[in-house]
Amino acid sequence: MIMNKRLQGFNITIIVLSGIALAYIAYPLVTLLVFVEPTMLPHGILRPQLTNALILSLFSATISTLILSLFGVPLSYFLARFKNFPGKFILRVIVIVPLVLPPLASGALLLGVFGPYSPIVKAFPTVEFTQSVLGIIIAQTYVASPFMILASQAAFESVDESYENIARVLGKTRFETFFKVSLPMAKTGIVIGLILSWVRAIGELGATMMMAYNPHTISIQIFEDNAIGGLRNAVPDIILAIVLSLIVVFVFYIMRRQRQDALRIQW
């Protein structure tokens, strides 16, 4: 009897606290409805500035994610498999820096590398590293990199090394083993990393503002519309962003479920 009461008390506490957390997250979405003007919404969403910003964000985030998959996946494999080398801890810290650094600070650091007086710019004087699509991609890639690397590293670490050893014994080279065993077995975790880094790139504002305020990404467009006309002016931008987020969240949960299924059948 006493146990039952204690259990009930526990359940009620959890439910109440969870309810507060959920309300805190959902309430801003509800207030959005107050500002929606249904007749103006299609016009607002179809504005060229907004559609261009959306297309630019989708393009730049996709390119950033592709760059991350090309360089981030090998780095995450390196971190997962090469365990005993001096300076490994420092390497792990470096990988996390873009995650813990305020995005504006990341942008400032990137400006140091790609700004007007940097050696790289002097080496490639015709390339526009800032205030360009390239600048956006550089900023998004930098800020989104930890999501890709950490998720892929965890995915590779979850693949038992015995699978790779078996492949080697069965006559496969290291490259063949990587592409036929390690990568497919870590695939779902890597895809989750790609989705997370893509989402982070889409939502990136601080570092992107420092590197390239123009052309506008969707985040900068929301920032600007809100600054000019308040929330009412930014509602179409936000609704577009919410729809995009919901699609990504949906894909993310499907992938995560697949990954859990894949992990369950490993010995």
Added chain:
Amino acid sequence: MVELELINLTKKFVGGFTLGPLNLKVNNNQILVIIGPTGSGKTTVLNLISGLLKPDGGSIMVDGRDITSVPVERRKIAYTFQNPSLFPHMNVYENIIFGIKKKWKDMNNSNVEINSLLADLGVSQLTHRRIHGLSGGEMQKVSLARMLITKPKIILMDEPFAHLDPSTKRKLRIELRHILRRQSAPTICVTHFEDDVYALADSVCALQGGIMEHSSTLGSLMKTGRYASNDNDSASRVLPNILTSIQGNNYLEGEVIKSLGGLTTFKTGSTLLETLGNYNTGSKVGILIRPEDIILSKQMVKTSARNVVRSKVIKFTKYDAAIVDVFMVADSFHLTSRITEEARADLQLRQGDDVFAMFKASSPQVVREEGKEEG
């Protein structure tokens, strides 16, 4: 004839553990079982031979050729790990053909060979199944098929039955020896299970603390090691130190005389014994009997036990404070019975006494069966 030879093979680990120097030879008609406790270096031996680990000294020779610095993928060695490690992103068939070179895969007769091996292993019906639907025994068989299809020069097995339930283990053990014998490749199997030694070994060696301590054929091991009546006998002094785990069971070899209705009679020496199960008449079987299953009596008494063996007590060894192992010789084989000190006192058992050792037909466990065709 393929021969595997290790010459002064050594491996040092951070923390002080050193394996070797190891020296051994295995030819293509031989299954060598290395037995030793956890941490003795058994898996390291296999990792060194396969190339997954680099030795600090010594050589690995196959057919007189030094392969010590040959990369793993070019050694043509088959190696099964403790768990089957089947690739979960492939189905059974894709797993099995994973190690086959594309050139060979494209040849017409490759399918015939693949199907024949799958039929041999009893996994033909599994080919299009997904991995996660397989039982432990099926997984182990698929793992074996994947390994054997590559026509390896050397076969290495690390605790092949470690993850199997007892009944699957019993069945697979007998099948595995048949399969391995057909391959005609030098085979090394490491284990810490005594039963695996009886089921698979042509020869046995023990590894303890990284040192290979003893090597012998299974037959001579059983004869010289366990039943020496004199405690000063060199074999009886050495063996308990290196093969402590092998001291427990009674292992007998015999020939099946009759097998009908689930009851099999086999002959060991001139003694006829009975066990459960159906086996091929004329085949040679290896049988384990737990010493706890053997009852002793000084008089011939009528009981339900199907096996009664007249024996002579040759020595006693204390098992623990209350229990004693009674070593006996009967006909052409030896038996050990594990009884309490009280029972020994009640029976007034002494060295040289004649006793009747009795055990039920359900007690002997067949761990290997070799047909006439295999010699």
